[in-house]
Amino acid sequence: MNASTxxxxxxxxxxxxxxxxxxxxxxxxxxxxxxxxxxxxxLRLLCVNVLQxxxxxxxxxxxxxxxxxxxxxxxxxxxRFNSQHLEGKAADFVVHSMNLADVFNIxxxxxxxxxxxxxxxxxxxxxxxxxxxxxxxxxxxxxxxxTVYEKLKGELRPFDFAxxxx
Ligand SMILES: [Zn+2]
Numbered sequence: 001m002n003a004s005t006x007x008x009x010x011x012x013x014x015x016x017x018x019x020x021x022x023x024x025x026x027x028x029x030x031x032x033x034x035x036x037x038x039x040x041x042x043l044r045l046l047c048v049n050v051l052q053x054x055x056x057x058x059x060x061x062x063x064x065x066x067x068x069x070x071x072x073x074x075x076x077x078x079x080r081f082n083s084q085h086l087e088g089k090a091a092d093f094v095v096h097s098m099n100l101a102d103v104f105n106i107x108x109x110x111x112x113x114x115x116x117x118x119x120x121x122x123x124x125x126x127x128x129x130x131x132x133x134x135x136x137x138x139x140x141x142x143x144x145x146x147t148v149y150e151k152l153k154g155e156l157r158p159f160d161f162a163x164x165x166x
Contacts, residue, residue, distance in 0.1 A: 014055050053111055057106055064092070069086055
């Protein structure tokens with residue numbers, strides 16, 4: 001399979017591999033950002049188990065901001081050294097036609113996942129790790145310029161964004 005064919009690999013009904021590998025940061029630096037077979041399989045599982053079911057519940061297009069990141073791209077975007085993006089297990093996405101907080105609460109209530117993070121009110125990070133799923137739910141914020149993760153605990157109820165409580 002050549003590179004252009006593999007980039008068009010269909011991962012699920014509405015998701016293609018190139019949505020998860022195209023990166024402005026990679027283009028800017030000239031990095032290839034190509035997933036290997038294992039990464040691609042992880043991305044497929046993320047689609048089949050989380051993103052595709054979400055796509056069907058909301059019936060709206062989901063835009064992937066960042067999916068797979070090779071080592072160099074992860075460094076360039078300031079990702080954590082152990083980011084699940086490096087393994088193709090995580091994606092950052094937005095849904096332009098819906099309130100992002102509502103989308104977050106749908107994932108929280110209706111789907112299984114490893115980590116679900118509402119990132120600065122701007123995008124949603126979600127990961128899938130199969131049997132090792134932790135079902136961690138977090139909200140990230142900037143406090144005095146530093147990123148702070150607030151972990152939400154207890155029974156998984158919709159997050160009340162007005163109250164800041166779960
Ligand atoms: Zn992310």
